[in-house]
Amino acid sequence: MHTPEPWIVETGCTSYIYDELGVEIAKVDDPRDAERIVACVNACTGINPASVPKMKKVIEMVMGMSPISVALTDVELREIIDNPPQSNPRAAGAAEVLLAAREALAVANSSL
Numbered sequence: 001m002h003t004p005e006p007w008i009v010e011t012g013c014t015s016y017i018y019d020e021l022g023v024e025i026a027k028v029d030d031p032r033d034a035e036r037i038v039a040c041v042n043a044c045t046g047i048n049p050a051s052v053p054k055m056k057k058v059i060e061m062v063m064g065m066s067p068i069s070v071a072l073t074d075v076e077l078r079e080i081i082d083n084p085p086q087s088n089p090r091a092a093g094a095a096e097v098l099l100a101a102r103e104a105l106a107v108a109n110s111s112l
Helices: 031-043 049-064 074-082 089-108
Strands: 008-010 015-018 024-028
Touching (some): 008 031, 015 031, 024 031, 049 089
16 A cells, blocks of 8 residues: 555755655655655545556557547547547557547546
8 A cells, every 4th residue: 555645745955755644755855856756646646556557558559659640630539439440540549549548547547
């Protein structure tokens, strides 16, 4: 089990990160790093950690797509969702990403 949020940062020459009860979690040399760590952890409150690998896969899929594939219109996306394509590689790639994203979001929103 991870340390529950919210996390709190106390900055100075050396920064300390605490849990909500004031128990020290970490000591960080750069205050900017400490603030980023706390902001990221607090922003992820409620996300099921089991979804992270699935989300990473979706990001990798999107990053591997050509800009033309990513720039589908809302109408094209709706058509892909409603009628998954078989012969259009551009649409097929987008459909694969959409299905992976739906799966990742379902896990992210599931109970912790």
